[in-house]
Amino acid sequence: MSYTRPQVLVVGAGSAGVAAAIAAAETGAATLLVEATGHVGGTLARQLLEHSAGFHDAAGNQATGGVGQRIITLLQEYGGSPGHIPDDTAYTATRTPVNHAELSMCEAILLRRAGVRLLLSTPVVGVAADAGVIREVSTETPGAGRTTIEPTVVVDCSGDAVVFHLAGAAIQTDGAAATQPTSLLLKVGGVDFDPLLRYAAANPGDFRSGGRVGSPDDDHVNLWGFGDLLAKGHADGRLSWRRTELHLAGWPTRGEAVLNLTRTAADPDRRRGEAYLVLAEQVMEAVSWFRDYVPGGRRAYLAEVADRVGVRESRRIAGLATLTRQDVAGGRRHAQSVGLGAFPIDVHDAHSPGLSHTDAVAAAYDIPYGILVARDFANLLAGGRCVSTTHEANGSARITATCFTTGEAAGCAAALTALGGHDARSLDAAVLQARLRTRGVIGAR
Structure with a gap:
């Protein structure tokens, strides 16, 4: 052809x-x-x-x-x-x-x-x-x-x-005010899931109700919450933007987790570059926050970042x-x-x-x-x-x-x-x- x-x-x-x-x-x-x-x-x-x-x-x-x-x-x-x-x-x-x-x-x-x-x-x-x-x-x-x-x-x-x-x-x-925000997902490595999941099990009010807390031996775990830790990070000036929740998708046996946390309002048709510059700073703040505030995150490092601004x-x-x-x-x-x-x-x-x-x-x-x-x-x-x-x-x-x-x-x-x-x-x-x-x-x- x-x-x-x-x-x-x-x-x-x-x-x-x-x-x-x-x-x-x-x-x-x-x-x-x-x-x-x-x-x-x-x-x-x-x-x-x-x-x-x-x-x-x-x-x-x-x-x-x-x-x-x-x-x-x-x-x-x-x-x-x-x-x-x-x-x-x-x-x-x-x-x-x-x-x-x-x-x-x-x-x-x-x-x-x-x-x-x-x-x-x-x-x-x-x-x-x-x-x-x-x-x-x-x-x-x-x-x-x-x-x-x-x-x-x-x-x-x-x-x-x-x-x-x-x-x-x-x-x-x-209109721009109604369009959903852009984001940049990130993957962190070096996560110790044992203390992280123990925190989740001991603090059910900090997570979406009805969910299940997995085990460090699981291949895959999902957590939706961390609202208290996010609020503390924002109050301490470590996170420049407010979030009431994040979605963490983890691979405990590999010590890796994807964090869906960053976001910014942007015209998705014209200003993705501007959004990227804002989101890049949020990514680095998120990694620093994860190390210092999330149990099991002390040795975390930025393993990968999405190759594009996420447009919903x-x-x-x-x-x-x-x-x-x-x-x-x-x-x-x-x-x-x-x-x-x-x-x-x-x-x-x-x-x-x-x-x-x-x-x-x-x-x-x-x-x-x-x-x-x-x-x-x-x-x-x-x-x-x-x-x-x-x-x-x-x-x-x-x-x-x-x-x-x-x-x-x-x-x-x-x-x-x-x-x-x-x-x-x-x-x-x-x-x-x-x-x-x-x-x-x-x-x-």
Whole structure:
């Protein structure tokens, strides 16, 4: 295949983009995946997310299958994940710990097996469109310079809806005050988990209720709290920003823990560099605080920092349909469902020390095909956190397991559109659903 004229072009090689590209190629379309960075895996692999989450609903029923489950299964075969394990914090039914580097490699293996063409260090810099059709997508690479790609169908899994933005497609955004904060996750090594976990067991009021405190012999532990220690660190001037909680994902047998603690308000479309400078100082304060205030942290050191500012929310597309808070919280069913979401509505407030709110989702909800489809273009779809949702619904749909699902559905739809000469807006949902069911996608009715 000529990479300049693919039938399906997928932009962004995070969770959604990897799933979209694999699905498109396995459905029979010549598929090109372009990624702005030098690796695949996106936020889950490179922002050091503590786990993949959202694979199961509150009752423990699996909600994400398909490519997402295939990635976890392969990762388990290589020893890079224990699979789905109970969530110690009782926030969700399960968490899925991953070795970040091995996750990226396993995704690359599945891309190669599917026959996907991959271009790395290849950001999209321009889009040409007319009459509601994407005609050309321009990329820029250090070696080849500018390249013009002429795809039949485009799937935007960039997270920031880059193709939609450059094409002038309909976008929905919230005001800067409403957008969730950016963050920079960090991993500390040299942690002695015996005194740390003894502290957690002796101070249950300092942690999320209903949780379980693990053992130093466990491979994986999760703690959500440390509010008293954070308050003391802030009062003593050791932490320049206030937080009422942190999420610690630990590997006791390795003496390592990922800390989800830093945050700052920032325009995620324009000022990530400014956010990075603020967050870098928070990272170093966090490590110093951990050494001096957290039992078992005396020998801790900064082992790794995410390679990008973590963005929870930026542009979202305006699709044929929009997923709402009521859809998510009510477990709403939809005739054109292409998969399920199940994670709580998890909304962080950029201007307060805690979460804005976390709303439990009692049952999985349907993901309608329309939230993946541009309302004003015939050959443009989206997967991942930029799909068409309201601000609150995005708090659930942005989670990585759900991104695998929306990406796979968008990639499969793109292939069917390209191979059949359809308009993506009028694709027969029943045909798409049947294809997704054969791929092991749960909830494609």
